[in-house]
Amino acid sequence: MSNEIEVPELGSVGLLRYGWRQLTSMRTALILLLLLGVASIPGSLVPQRTQNPIQVGEYFKNSPELAKWMDRFSLFDVYGSPWFSAIYILLFISLIGCVLPRTFEHFHAARALPPVTPKNLDRMEHFSTWSSQGDELDKARAWFKSKRFRVLEKDGSISAEKGFMRETGNLFFHLALILVLLGISFSSLFGMRGMAIINVGERFVNTTTSYDSLKLGKLFNENNLPDFALTVDKFTAKYNVVTSAPEDYTLDITFAADDFNKTEKRTIKVNSPLKLGDTSIYLQANGYSPVVTVRDSKGNVALQGPVPFLPQDGNLRSIGAIKVPDADPQIGFVGSFVPTYSRSGTDGAVSVFPEALDPRLLLAAWLGDLGLDSGVPQSVYRIDTSKMNQVGLKSLKPGETFTYPQGSITFEGYLQWVNIEIVNDPGKNYALLGSIVAILGLLASLFTRRRRIWIRVGKSVEVAGLAKNAAPGLESEMADFVAMLKGEK
Amino acid sequence: MSRTWAYLSNYLVYSSMAVYTLSFIAHAIETAWAVRVTTEDSKKNMDYKRTEKVARIATAMMILGFVLLFVGVVARGVSAGRVPWGNMYEFSITGALAFSGAYLVALRKYDLRWLGLLVSIAVLLTLGTAVAVLYRPSAPLVPALKSTWLVIHVSAAIISGGVFLLANAIAAAYLYLDAMESRGERTAWAKRLPSLEVLDQLSYRLVAFVFPLWTFAVIAGAIWAESAWGRYWGWDPKETWAFITWVAYAAYLHARVTVGWRGRKAAWLCLFAGSTFLFNYVYINVWGTGKHTYSGL
Numbered sequence A: 001m002s003n004e005i006e007v008p009e010l011g012s013v014g015l016l017r018y019g020w021r022q023l024t025s026m027r028t029a030l031i032l033l034l035l036l037g038v039a040s041i042p043g044s045l046v047p048q049r050t051q052n053p054i055q056v057g058e059y060f061k062n063s064p065e066l067a068k069w070m071d072r073f074s075l076f077d078v079y080g081s082p083w084f085s086a087i088y089i090l091l092f093i094s095l096i097g098c099v100l101p102r103t104f105e106h107f108h109a110a111r112a113l114p115p116v117t118p119k120n121l122d123r124m125e126h127f128s129t130w131s132s133q134g135d136e137l138d139k140a141r142a143w144f145k146s147k148r149f150r151v152l153e154k155d156g157s158i159s160a161e162k163g164f165m166r167e168t169g170n171l172f173f174h175l176a177l178i179l180v181l182l183g184i185s186f187s188s189l190f191g192m193r194g195m196a197i198i199n200v201g202e203r204f205v206n207t208t209t210s211y212d213s214l215k216l217g218k219l220f221n222e223n224n225l226p227d228f229a230l231t232v233d234k235f236t237a238k239y240n241v242v243t244s245a246p247e248d249y250t251l252d253i254t255f256a257a258d259d260f261n262k263t264e265k266r267t268i269k270v271n272s273p274l275k276l277g278d279t280s281i282y283l284q285a286n287g288y289s290p291v292v293t294v295r296d297s298k299g300n301v302a303l304q305g306p307v308p309f310l311p312q313d314g315n316l317r318s319i320g321a322i323k324v325p326d327a328d329p330q331i332g333f334v335g336s337f338v339p340t341y342s343r344s345g346t347d348g349a350v351s352v353f354p355e356a357l358d359p360r361l362l363l364a365a366w367l368g369d370l371g372l373d374s375g376v377p378q379s380v381y382r383i384d385t386s387k388m389n390q391v392g393l394k395s396l397k398p399g400e401t402f403t404y405p406q407g408s409i410t411f412e413g414y415l416q417w418v419n420i421e422i423v424n425d426p427g428k429n430y431a432l433l434g435s436i437v438a439i440l441g442l443l444a445s446l447f448t449r450r451r452r453i454w455i456r457v458g459k460s461v462e463v464a465g466l467a468k469n470a471a472p473g474l475e476s477e478m479a480d481f482v483a484m485l486k487g488e489k
Numbered sequence B: 001m002s003r004t005w006a007y008l009s010n011y012l013v014y015s016s017m018a019v020y021t022l023s024f025i026a027h028a029i030e031t032a033w034a035v036r037v038t039t040e041d042s043k044k045n046m047d048y049k050r051t052e053k054v055a056r057i058a059t060a061m062m063i064l065g066f067v068l069l070f071v072g073v074v075a076r077g078v079s080a081g082r083v084p085w086g087n088m089y090e091f092s093i094t095g096a097l098a099f100s101g102a103y104l105v106a107l108r109k110y111d112l113r114w115l116g117l118l119v120s121i122a123v124l125l126t127l128g129t130a131v132a133v134l135y136r137p138s139a140p141l142v143p144a145l146k147s148t149w150l151v152i153h154v155s156a157a158i159i160s161g162g163v164f165l166l167a168n169a170i171a172a173a174y175l176y177l178d179a180m181e182s183r184g185e186r187t188a189w190a191k192r193l194p195s196l197e198v199l200d201q202l203s204y205r206l207v208a209f210v211f212p213l214w215t216f217a218v219i220a221g222a223i224w225a226e227s228a229w230g231r232y233w234g235w236d237p238k239e240t241w242a243f244i245t246w247v248a249y250a251a252y253l254h255a256r257v258t259v260g261w262r263g264r265k266a267a268w269l270c271l272f273a274g275s276t277f278l279f280n281y282v283y284i285n286v287w288g289t290g291k292h293t294y295s296g297l
Helices: A009-023 A026-045 A053-062 A064-072 A082-111 A136-146 A165-190 A428-447 A474-485 B002-033 B052-080 B088-109 B113-134 B148-183 B188-192 B196-229 B237-259 B263-286
Strands: A128-131 A150-154 A157-162 A192-199 A203-205 A213-216 A228-239 A246-257 A263-269 A274-276 A279-296 A301-306 A318-324 A330-338 A341-344 A348-351 A360-368 A388-396 A401-404 A407-424 A451-457 A460-467
Touching: A009 A082, A026 A082, A026 B237, A053 A064, A082 A165, A136 A150, A136 A157, A136 A451, A136 A474, A165 A428, A192 A203, A228 A279, A228 A407, A246 A274, A246 A279, A263 A279, A279 A318, A279 A330, A301 A318, A301 A407, A330 A348, A330 A407, A360 A401, A360 A407, A388 A401, A428 B196, A451 A474, A460 A474, B002 B052, B002 B113, B052 B088, B052 B113, B088 B113, B088 B148, B088 B196, B088 B263, B113 B148, B148 B196, B148 B237, B148 B263, B196 B237, B196 B263, B237 B263
Parallel strands: none
Antiparallel strands: A128 A460, A150 A157, A157 A451, A192 A213, A192 A407, A203 A228, A228 A246, A246 A263, A274 A279, A279 A301, A279 A407, A318 A330, A330 A360, A341 A348, A360 A388, A401 A407, A451 A460
């Protein structure tokens, strides 16, 4: 195979070099940068699995063929997709290829002296000349020194340069962006993120099995989960009486770390998570768990306890499912919990306030096969009623019981639940440091002007200046300089 | 007590609209009533001396409108006992304030009075939409917004937005005049507008000045998101579009400084970048989903 195409060794190296030059050229970097912006757009218009898995599911339900094709192009996981990654990885390679050589160059340039004063100053910008008084060179030297110019003095002339911070800031900005990216990658490799729903009064022990959902970084070691347990003592939600909008959430817990012997009371609020080293515990959501007792026809208890329901609107109308797989035949209840009950002509039972002022549990009882043994994972909040028959509908107040031929269910009351998120993010401080350096670098770079000023003193004084990138402001600086030399200031 | 302040705020916002309208009319008169100079050498030029007085009135009204709106925004904050940045009505009146403020600040340094007509129209449209469509009674903040970062993040974002839009208006003026010049001479009224080069430089300088602030707004948002939502970056639609705006302006700055884009190409890129900001504000707030949408806009 290698005999068929004879590529000279130098040629392939040349090709690589050509490719590298293309990749690290400013034009490519610019195209990649714009491409990154354009590539981020679809993820903001199409629902993403990481943020809105339910809406993604609806896409698949409503137009499965289209959704399948969209999924092939990772349109539901844009920011983790191969094509998105390809763009930003290429961009960062291009950035590194551009910034590193410039860093070395700048390092050398910063230690070098400014170039010698050009012969024909009258060809430069901001040129002016007048007859000498004799002391201009001394004055200029002092002026340059006070303004911290770097100077080269030779043969009755001074060449002065200032504004290296522009490139220094620029390089720091770009290097800091690399640090941000490294911080983010570090977190995704070594971090973890998990959610758990806990009823008020219950205890959570930090082991992998306690979580409802848990994502571990590829290199996260399960043994690194910090040892702690927490008990939810009290959850207080305050709502606006007029708008039902939440005004405050406060979660009081009893926290036990390390040896579980010492406990302390702690409070978690929305904007103040509980910090434990690299790990933070957030209060993310809350809702109601109706407490029920299900009995069979002989009066034996088949199920007892709180069942978390999922809030559907701002007034916490919540839906859920109560499954009793141990009953024979199996029983399931599709339920709806309204904390403050009211009837609406169009929607039936609705909640008019998020606090439990007049709670109701509305149930539809189903008999048959819950389908739990089919192997297909099921939502705990829904019931697949395809192999079941409805045996009754009922609205219950706390303490009331609904009796049907095969048994009964009692609505004992309700508990509040909270959803806590536990996050270990070891790279975030690097990302933060990178961001701060990036801003400082950006400020230094955008607000520094690089310029050179020359003066030659013979019989007459000649001065001239040059601003890089045609940055403004040199004109007034030259005017100051000349006025100072002439003794007008 | 809080109700009195809320009513006061509403009156002030309405009054500022009336004053901005006066400013708009004065700007319009200034542009329309200037007379043609008949002398041979300056043929086809306009004489703005005749309308100088009304131009001064226009600027004075703009300043008065700004002051009234400023007090109106402050009163709104007092009525709710917090910074006035809790919903889109409040963002809009503060955004209009920032936009006319950016214009007035730039006016001190550059001769931008020709832009006043456009600025007063934009401010009136924003305030009109805010009052007619977006108005919500003054209310306390939802828990996620109760943070010092609200002040830092939102003020940085609103000021950046005001300056971005001003740079956009100037870039648009550039493109308009550029098209006019490529057809021939500028029409008489357009002659007093600055040269294309000045406009080009001005929109660049505004962007270069405010880009670090926008970067800061995004980073401050990330720090806040870390404490409120448990992650500093989650590709929420608002975050995504803030990122797109950042990338677009970064591309604009690179294109100018490193590749040397000037004039038409740069102006188009500036307009594109600014429109990503507007899209983020209007579309994502109203129709978007995600964590930045709070109940009732």
